[in-house]
Amino acid sequence: MTEARRTVDILVVGAGPAGMAAAVRARESGRGVLVLDDNPAPGGQIWRGGQEHSPSARASSWFAKMAASGAQVIAGARIVDGDAKRQCLTVEMPDSAFEVSYDKLILATGARELFLPFPGWTIPGVMGVGGLQALVKSGLPVTGKRIVVAGSGPLLLAAAAYFRAHGAIVPIVAEQAPVSRLAPFASRLAKHPGKLFQAAALRLALHRSRYRSSCWAIRASETERLESVQLQQHNRVWLEPCEYLAVAYGFISNVELAVLMQCQTGAAGVRVNDLQETSQNQIYCAGECTGIGGVDLSIIEGEIAGYAASGRDDLAGNLFKKRDKARQFAAALESAFALRDELRSLADAGTIICRCEDVTRERLEPMRSWRSAKLQTRCGMGPCQGRICGPILEFLLGLHPESVRPPVFPARVETLLRQEEETRPT
Amino acid sequence: MAEMISLSINGVSIRVPAGTMVAAAVLIAGETMFRRSVSGEARGPLCGMGVCFECRVTIDEAPHCRSCQIICRDGMKVRTG
Amino acid sequence: MPSAASFDIAVVGAGIVGAACAREFAEAGLRTALIEAEAIGGGATAAGMGHLAVMDDSEAQFALTRYSQVLWKELAAELPAECEYLPCGAMWIAADEEEMAEVHRKQRYYSERGVPVEVLDTSSLADAEPNLRRGMAGALLLKDDSVVYPPCVAQFLVAQAQRDGATLILGRRVMRIDGNTAKLDDGSILFSDNFVLANGSSATSLVRDLQIQPRKGHLVITDRYPRFVRHQIIELGYLKSAHATRADSVAFNVQPRSSGQLLIGSSRQFGNEEAGVDGKIVSAMLQRAFEYMPGLKKLSAIRTWTGFRAATADKLPLIGPSPGRENVYLATGHEGLGITTSLCTAKLLGDLLLRRTPVINIAPYLPDRSYAVHG
Numbered sequence: 118m119t120e121a122r123r124t125v126d127i128l129v130v131g132a133g134p135a136g137m138a139a140a141v142r143a144r145e146s147g148r149g150v151l152v153l154d155d156n157p158a159p160g161g162q163i164w165r166g167g168q169e170h171s172p173s174a175r176a177s178s179w180f181a182k183m184a185a186s187g188a189q190v191i192a193g194a195r196i197v198d199g200d201a202k203r204q205c206l207t208v209e210m211p212d213s214a215f216e217v218s219y220d221k222l223i224l225a226t227g228a229r230e231l232f233l234p235f236p237g238w239t240i241p242g243v244m245g246v247g248g249l250q251a252l253v254k255s256g257l258p259v260t261g262k263r264i265v266v267a268g269s270g271p272l273l274l275a276a277a278a279y280f281r282a283h284g285a286i287v288p289i290v291a292e293q294a295p296v297s298r299l300a301p302f303a304s305r306l307a308k309h310p311g312k313l314f315q316a317a318a319l320r321l322a323l324h325r326s327r328y329r330s331s332c333w334a335i336r337a338s339e340t341e342r343l344e345s346v347q348l349q350q351h352n353r354v355w356l357e358p359c360e361y362l363a364v365a366y367g368f369i370s371n372v373e374l375a376v377l378m379q380c381q382t383g384a385a386g387v388r389v390n391d392l393q394e395t396s397q398n399q400i401y402c403a404g405e406c407t408g409i410g411g412v413d414l415s416i417i418e419g420e421i422a423g424y425a426a427s428g429r430d431d432l433a434g435n436l437f438k439k440r441d442k443a444r445q446f447a448a449a450l451e452s453a454f455a456l457r458d459e460l461r462s463l464a465d466a467g468t469i470i471c472r473c474e475d476v477t478r479e480r481l482e483p484m485r486s487w488r489s490a491k492l493q494t495r496c497g498m499g500p501c502q503g504r505i506c507g508p509i510l511e512f513l514l515g516l517h518p519e520s521v522r523p524p525v526f527p528a529r530v531e532t533l534l535r536q537e538e539e540t541r542p543t
Numbered sequence: 544m545a546e547m548i549s550l551s552i553n554g555v556s557i558r559v560p561a562g563t564m565v566a567a568a569v570l571i572a573g574e575t576m577f578r579r580s581v582s583g584e585a586r587g588p589l590c591g592m593g594v595c596f597e598c599r600v601t602i603d604e605a606p607h608c609r610s611c612q613i614i615c616r617d618g619m620k621v622r623t624g
Numbered sequence: 625m626p627s628a629a630s631f632d633i634a635v636v637g638a639g640i641v642g643a644a645c646a647r648e649f650a651e652a653g654l655r656t657a658l659i660e661a662e663a664i665g666g667g668a669t670a671a672g673m674g675h676l677a678v679m680d681d682s683e684a685q686f687a688l689t690r691y692s693q694v695l696w697k698e699l700a701a702e703l704p705a706e707c708e709y710l711p712c713g714a715m716w717i718a719a720d721e722e723e724m725a726e727v728h729r730k731q732r733y734y735s736e737r738g739v740p741v742e743v744l745d746t747s748s749l750a751d752a753e754p755n756l757r758r759g760m761a762g763a764l765l766l767k768d769d770s771v772v773y774p775p776c777v778a779q780f781l782v783a784q785a786q787r788d789g790a791t792l793i794l795g796r797r798v799m800r801i802d803g804n805t806a807k808l809d810d811g812s813i814l815f816s817d818n819f820v821l822a823n824g825s826s827a828t829s830l831v832r833d834l835q836i837q838p839r840k841g842h843l844v845i846t847d848r849y850p851r852f853v854r855h856q857i858i859e860l861g862y863l864k865s866a867h868a869t870r871a872d873s874v875a876f877n878v879q880p881r882s883s884g885q886l887l888i889g890s891s892r893q894f895g896n897e898e899a900g901v902d903g904k905i906v907s908a909m910l911q912r913a914f915e916y917m918p919g920l921k922k923l924s925a926i927r928t929w930t931g932f933r934a935a936t937a938d939k940l941p942l943i944g945p946s947p948g949r950e951n952v953y954l955a956t957g958h959e960g961l962g963i964t965t966s967l968c969t970a971k972l973l974g975d976l977l978l979r980r981t982p983v984i985n986i987a988p989y990l991p992d993r994s995y996a997v998h999g
Contacts, residue, residue, distance in 0.1 A: 155593060157564075157614055162592055193612075200903070229594050241575040241587030248591030252611065255591075256563030257570050341585040342575050472589070472597060475582040485794070489663040492670050492775035493706075500596040500607070500847055500926055505589070523901050523928050527596075530844065530888070531914070531921035533928065535907045581848075581883070607847050607924050 125151040127426050128206065128219035129188075130196055130374065133161020134412050135404025135419035136225035137179050140188040142423030142432070143223075150188040151217065153208060155195040155526075159183065161227055162247055163412055166254035179416070197528035201378045201397050207532065214532040221399050221426040224375050224387065225419060228405035230365035231508055233456075234470055234478070235463035236336045242343030242361050246276045249363040253283055260284030265346050265357050267291035267334040267364040269454045271411075274328070276363060289357055291332040291348055293366070294454050299330055302453035305446075334364055335463060366456055369508045370406045376521040385409070392425035392433055393418055401426050410447035417443055461513055470513070471506040473499020478513070487516045500527045550619040565610035565621060566591070566598045577610065577623050631657040631791070633977065634806060634816035636798050636830065637823030639669040640774050640963055641955050643781035644970035645820050650788035652978055657816060658782065658790055659808070661797035665778030668824045668962060671841065671931020673879050673887050674774045675856050676964045677714060678766060680733050684940055684988035688965050690739065691984050693768050695967040706776045708882040714769035714856040715744070715753065717760055717876075717916065723860040724761040731764055740767040755852055755919045769856060771879060774963045801830055801952060820973060821946075822955040824962075825934040831946050836957045838932035840893040842906055847924040848884035855880070859916060872896075874909040876916040888913050888920060890960075894935075901928050935959045943972050943989040953977075954991045 127143045129136045132154035140150045152159070160167050164176045183190075191210075198207035205218040230245040237243065244252070246268055253259055263286045266277045277287045292299065332350035337343055345358045370386035380395035381388045385408035393401045403422035404415035417440045424433035464470065466479035474495040484490040490497070490510065497503030497510075497518070502525075507518040524533060545560035552572040559568045566588050569577060576585035577598050588598035593612040601622040602608040610621070633649050635642045638660035646658040663670075676696050678689045703709045718724040727743055734741045742765040744752060749763045786792055797809040806814045821827040825838040859876040877889040891909045896902070906928060913920055934956050936942060942957040953976070955969050972989065975982040987993075 155612070157612065165592075198903070229590060229592065232589065239580070239584055239586060241577065241585055244588055245590050248589055251591030252564070252567055252570070252588060255611065256560060256567035469584075472580065472586070472595065475580050475584070486663055488666055492663060492665055493779050495706075498926075500599075500924065501594060502926065505595050523903075524925060527847065527924045527926050529921065530846065530910060530923050530925045533844065533903075533906055533925055534910050534914075535903050605922075606849070 123151070123215060123217040125149055125217060125219055127151075127221045127223060127423075128153070128217055129223045129225060130154075130206070131161065131225035131227055131404070131406075132156070132159035132190055132192070133225060133227050133404060133415065134163060134179065135227070135415040135422075136161070136223070137183045138416045138419030139223045139225055139401075139403055139423035139426070140190075141179070141182045141186045142420045142429075143427045144186040144188050146424060146427030146429045146432075148427045150186070152188055152190045153194040153196065153206075153217075154190065154192050156192060158192050159190055162251065165251055175412075195526055195528070196374055197524040197526050197532055199374065199378050199525070201400065204399060207535075209528050209532045214529070216535070219399070221401065222378075223393075223419075223422045223426055224378075224380075224395075224400065224402045224406055225404045225415075225422075226371040226374055226406045228368035228370050228409055229504065231367050231369050231512075232364075232505060233366050233460050233463060233512065234468050234509060235334060236465055236468050237339045237346075238337060238364070239469050239472055240337050240339065240343050241341065243337050244361060244363055246272050246363040246365040248365070249361055250276045250279055253280065258283070259361070262286065262361060263288060263359040264361045264363055265289055265291070265334070265348075265359040267332075267346070267348070267362065268366045269293045269456065270365075270367040271450065271454075272365070272367075280363075288359070289327045289329060289332075289348070291334060291350075292328065292330050293333045293457055293460060294330060295457075296330040298453045298455070302449060305449055333460065333463075334362060337362055366460065367454060368405060368409045370408060372406055373502075373504070373521050373525050375400075375402055375406060377523065377525045391437060392430060393422035394425065408447070409451065410443060411450065414440065414443035414447050456512070464513065470509055471496040471499065473497075473501050473506075476506075481510065481514065484514070484516065487519050490516060491519075502527070548615060548617040550615050550617065550621060552621045553623060559615055561615075563615050565600065565602065565608070565613045565615055565619070568615050569600065569610060569621060569623060574623050579624055631655045631814070631816040633657070633818045633820060634659060634814055635820045635822055636806075637667070637821070637826070638664045638778060638782055638792070638794075639667050639822060639824060640665060640778045640781070640966040641669075641958065641969055642820070642822030643778040643785065644966040645822055645955055645973055646785035646790045647781045647788070648970035648974040649977070650785040650790035652974055654977070656785060656790040657793060657814060658785060659793045659796055659798055659806075659814070661795070661809075664782055664794070665775035667826075668931050668933060669774045669778050671843070671929060672774060672933075672960070672963055673843065673856075673877070673889060674708075674772045674777075674963050675714065675879060676770045676772060677856075677961065678734070678739055678769060679961065680730060681939060682988075685961075686737065687984045688941075688968055688989065689961060690737070691971075692965045692968040695971065696770065696772075696964075697768070699967065700770075703772070703777065704780060706773065707780055708773035708776070709770065710772070710880070710882045711770040712855050712880060714766045714858065715749075715763040716766070717749070717756065717763045717857060717859050719859065719861065719916075720761050726860055727762055727764045734766070741765060742767065753854060753857060755917050756857070757916055757918060760916075765855070771856060771881070772963065773881070777963075798830065804951065818951045818953060818977065820953045820955050824956055825932050827934070827954065827956045831949065831952060831954070834942075834946075834954075836934045836936055836942070837894060838897055839935040839959060840891070840896045840930055840932055841889065841960075842891045842901065842909060842928060842930050844888040844906070844910070844925050844928050846886045846888070846920075847926055849886060849923055850884035852919070852923070853878050853880045853886055853917075857916075859912075872905065874905065874912050876912045878913065878917060878920070885926075886920075886923065892933075897932070899930055901930055933959045933962070938993075941965060941969060941989055942991040943969050944976060944986065944991050947992045
């Protein structure tokens with residue numbers, strides 16, 4: 118049941134880099150700010166676990182700015198419903214719920230990993246790259262464990278370095294992108310101000326690991342416990358023993374809340390204008406939910422959204438050039454790690470696509486729409502609400518997910534109950 | 544050194560540092576199967592960030608708890624499967 | 625699709641009613657077309673609970689629903705697993721002694737007509753459904769009531785129709801029907817001697833002066849909690865609220881799915897044609913549900929959705945020729961009983977078209993009675 122009712126000038130959803138930057142700039146502009154995040158602590162996925170797990174100077178500086186800003190942060194707060202007309206969100210806490218009304222809303226809901234199914238991908242021990250990293254940050258020791266890292270994107274290198282730093286053996290990093298695309302990107306990374314150190318650090322950390330391009334996981338040992346993974350590079354196929362397989366193919370934007378609030382989206386994510394404003398009045402969007410661009414772009418977008426939502430368009434405008442540059446980098450990233458067609462045929466007829474409802478590929482192939490797939494096979498009807506299988510179906514079969522219905526995230530039935538109904542005069 | 548707390552995983556008591564997530568504690572206890580899928584497959588954590596619902600366990604008799612988003616509490620009783 | 629295609633009968637709408645009709649006609653050897661604008665079983669069929677209920681609102685409603693249950697029992701053995709046929713029975717809950725009197729009246733009514741029922745007192749009800757609030761006066765158990773997952777049943781019926789030669793035209797909308805031609809939204813023409821409108825409240829776009837109204841409903845589905853609820857459970861107060869034909873109403877109605885999920889309902893609204901979820905009515909609906917089953921509060925809800933029932937003034941469907949247009953048959957206006965009565969609707973229309981003798985009297989459902997009433 119929704120209890121207390123809060124009102125705030127600027128409500129920020131998501132306490133990752135974009136949300137923190139937005140909150141800090143909005144506070145500096147003199148506005149009251151509340152930040153809601155569904156994780157146990159601020160930092161988002163990239164700075165998960167706070168400063169002790171994110172030793173970068175920039176992370177520390179934003180955590181410090183955040184702490185000094187006076188923005189109120191509520192962690193463990195899950196947004197389950199919202200109403201753009203009434204300008205409010207319904208928030209569920211572990212033991213309670215409340216409604217919060219806002220003057221301006223900044224969505225910084227981030228991204229999640231894209232998983233592509235292959236035989237054996239449902240076995241315990243096969244996890245996301247960021248997924249396993251998050252577990253290690255949450256207290257899972259990996260000392261002496263063999264971890265194969267596979268998939269695509271710069272996170273593979275960063276995560277491999279992180280696992281090694283925590284004592285794991287990373288025998289191989291399998292990147293699906295070809296070297297012909299990676300080499301130009303690497304030189305670009307090295308040239309990019311602020312990324313040189315990152316690039317060098319990654320290379321150094323990985324000097325004992327093998328980094329393979331045009332290489333991907335085709336099968337995990339189909340037992341109840343992961344023992345090995347079958348990798349393929351060109352015509353060669355081999356078994357790599359491991360205790361964990363960390364595999365993900367980049368990221369996709371978390372647009373569900375924005376869609377619920379009737380913000381327009383495009384192929385990349387939520388559509389925004391120069392000031393990070395969405396198609397909905399009073400709603401801004403910043404960071405990965407507007408398209409995958411990395412932490413630099415997320416911070417800049419967050420700052421712009423924070424200024425713009427506070428009426429400081431002038432300060433926001435000063436950051437446009439910086440954002441353009443970060444966007445160019447994001448575009449280069451996207452083309453370097455573009456997914457190859459072969460990945461569409463990794464899943465065989467019997468491979469499960471929807472893990473909540475155990476729907477196999479062969480049952481989905483005949484479906485002509487996401488709606489039919491849902492109705493006839495239950496695909497996407499489970500608690501993840503299609504967050505995992507939706508992007509897969511889009512990649513494999515070209516089916517586009519349908520509209521979002523409340524609750525936008527599974528919620529206690531009692532949370533759907535509104536104690537008071539506020540009606541605004543129209 | 545972090546303070547240690549104890550909880551039980553499938554009836555077996557373990558001690559973990561305060562702040563450890565339930566998902567990590569389950570793996571520390573040697574359990575890889577967090578739940579059975581609707582067709583009976585063994586499943587464990589996938590996304591690590593509360594989205595995929597694969598790491599669900601029963602905590603203090605409440606089913607469908609996402610173990611990757613819940614911090615261990617002293618005396619907690621966790622059941623998998 | 626060839627524009628010169630010619631059929632004996634063309635069914636508009638592949639919801640469960642249209643699918644059942646197509647199957648009935650194709651099986652009887654008619655050249656049958658089934659036209660669906662969107663997804664099979666994607667309209668009211670997907671929005672409802674899938675409770676196969678016997679009802680006693682009127683003799684005509686009883687005859688239709690009871691005959692339907694017989695047909696469902698025959699079909700049950702053939703239904704594939706994904707249709708989730710669950711012969712769980714239904715319980716009408718009496719909160720107090722006044723409602724208990726109604727339980728006894730219903731018991732007599734159904735027993736006289738050969739429907740297997742059982743009366744539960746306070747303690748046997750508590751044993752049968754431990755998550756109901758304590759202290760309910762009792763309940764009437766309708767043993768033949770059951771539950772299905774309607775979209776998959778619709779798909780199954782369509783596949784059977786296709787097996788018997790029916791042509792499925794998916795993704796095309798019928799814009800108008802003139803004589804023996806139907807104009808589709810891609811400009812093509814379909815020829816058919818007869819048409820059946822099984823497109824719920826959308827039938828009004830093809831036949832003028834049709835006396836049906838969309839009646840909006842909401843449902844909530846939870847995660848899996850096996851055995852939390854064992855029967856379809858409906859409050860007897862439902863009779864009061866569901867029968868009000870004008871005001872918005874809610875009633876406690878919860879259903880166990882074979883998956884272990886629970887469907888929580890129900891609401892009825894007239895004059896609201898917006899498909900969005902209405903937080904106010906959901907609140908009222910859940911408040912009612914919590915009064916009967918407080919344990920629902922803590923369960924995890926996965927989705928809420930809405931749908932539109934095609935309602936008639938006398939709460940009976942429109943089955944038969946459309947007045948003034950002898951070759952356009954109606955199979956709509958089923959309100960909340962479309963899933964239950966789909967098979968029976970198809971059977972009765974088949975009887976009419978093939979001049980067979982119907983098992984039950986069709987007169988109460990003929991559309992001209994509605995025109996007689998409403999002018």
